[in-house]
Amino acid sequence: MNELYTRVSSTTKRALYQFMKDHEISLLNYHFDYFFQFCIQENNIQVLSHHFSNHKIEGLTVVDGLGTSFSYERDNPKVKQNFTLCHELGHFILKHDGSYFTESIDNQENLVEREADIFSAVVLMPDIVLLSKIYYSCDTFHQVQNSLEVSKQALFYRLSDFLREYYSDNEGEATQAIESYIEGKNSFIFHLFHDIREQIIEEFNQFKPSLINQVKQKVRKVGFTTSLEYPDLLNQDNWKAIKASSINIKTWLVYNKGKSIAYVWDKEKFSDEEARNKAELQLLLM
Known part of the structure; x- marks a missing residue:
């Protein structure tokens, strides 16, 4: 060929x-x-x-x-x-x-x-x-x-x-x-x-879905996602690459009674406090 x-x-x-x-x-x-x-x-x-x-x-x-x-x-x-x-x-x-x-x-x-x-x-x-x-x-x-x-x-x-x-x-x-x-x-x-x-x-x-690209597209659509949807977000080694993919993306983690949720949000759609509140609500419902 x-x-x-x-x-x-x-x-x-x-x-x-x-x-x-x-x-x-x-x-x-x-x-x-x-x-x-x-x-x-x-x-x-x-x-x-x-x-x-x-x-x-x-x-x-x-x-x-x-x-x-x-x-x-x-x-x-x-x-x-x-x-x-x-x-x-x-x-x-x-x-x-x-x-x-x-x-x-x-x-x-x-x-x-x-x-x-x-x-x-x-x-x-x-x-x-x-x-x-x-x-x-x-x-x-x-x-x-x-x-x-x-x-x-x-x-x-x-x-x-x-x-x-x-x-x-x-x-x-x-x-x-x-x-x-x-x-x-x-x-x-x-x-x-x-x-x-x-x-x-x-x-x-041979091609597998990329965590970074999936999270980026999800956040672009709705402004917010967590490790409940993408469990690999709990690995903080992934955060740097995710944040580097867009200047608007932020990541963090919340704990409660031995449970934790990592979350990612678009800072132009949600304030830090709003994003944390959304994550804490999901954590309480676990």
Whole structure:
């Protein structure tokens, strides 16, 4: 398999699968926008639209003193806009060196643009999601295409690259299976997925929910959580990393009659006293 594809695909899945585990993303209801919105909010990335009459520039990434911004051609079909947005995110997540990236028909063979294309395809159509929809849910090609909001061409090439990674010695068989799948005959591609399903699942299950990320997201949503929900909060070795994840997060511990609760709160939503009172109430109810 192409070394470039394998390397970028692996890097992409490390970031994406960790996110999916931390946020308990449903495999059958997956959509790229969950990950995309999380990334742009976490990194204060601005997303804009642009328009050029010749449609020559599909997407732009600009990094300057004001931060990072992505833009996409507003007149493109939604499926193309989706690919472009993930492509531009790829430049950021893959840490490409530069302050200006242009996605256009003139630079498709550029190395960083090819890497961003691979990143986009994997985020839009992750391995584990393709397995879930095609093998376990028995979705048709059209159903997968519509639910993931990708073009027919994008899904075809994604399946080709995906199966080629596992069946590098028999690319013709993989291509035939995809073509049959498009025509509504899924038995051939079902057989291919059956033989590799354990490898795909094992790769996904290597990732475990991160305590820091889970606590951070919980506090972001409701402003408060305790060790009753996340027992590892009682280990104060975790506090430093949790507090370092956001300037608004604070942690502490309360005791009563041999029992204790560690709690974490958003100082902009609750005062120290309010947070302590909430923790003490939960402690009394134990």
